[in-house]
Amino acid sequence: MAELTITRLFDAPRELVYAAWTDPDQLARWLGPRGFTGSAVTVDARPGGLWRACITSPDGDEHWMRGVYRELDPPSRIVFGFVWETEGDLRAETLVSIGFADAGGKTEMTFTQRGFPTGGDRDGHHTGWTECFERLAGHLHGKEPR
Known part of the structure; x- marks a missing residue:
């Protein structure tokens, strides 16, 4: 199974970066590739809680995704399942783990998605x-965001 890891430094405290992942209003503002819009984002940020979101392409195609939170340790770590619901999209469930490390007032985020x-x-x-x-x-x- 293939694995993806992306490390990124954000010029913001980790509490703010963590909140951007767990607050549905914030998540809707940035979720999706360039040109996509996020909508219908629901978040139950607790172990066993569900999350679900829709991103819409510039052509108007909707792509629904969902998962279950497995671990939340504010503001250090989030682990959740990820699966596409949309016909034709990747339907295998993957596991996303995100670590948030303080970097002198900035945040180093390490994002890993496993199980492709x-x-x-x-x-x-x-x-x-x-x-x-x-x-x-x-x-x-x-x-x-654009």
Whole structure:
């Protein structure tokens, strides 16, 4: 099974970066690759709680995703399942682990997603998440993501 790891430094305290992952209003602002919009985000941020979101492409195609939280340790760590619901999307469930480390007032985020059936599936997610994290950086600085 293929695995994806992305490490990113954000110019924001880890409490703010953590909250951007667990507050549905914030998550809707940055979730999705460039040009996508997030909507219908629900979050029950507790072990066993469900999360669900829709991202809409510039062409209007909806892509639904969901999962179950397995671990939450504010503001240090989040672990959750991730699966696409949308017809034609990757339907294998993967496991996402995110660590948030203090870096002198900034946050080093280490994002790992495991369980991709193929390297191609992993590579597609690498592109999508990298663009999401660009939007997250803008969100943390009060800029409207594009």
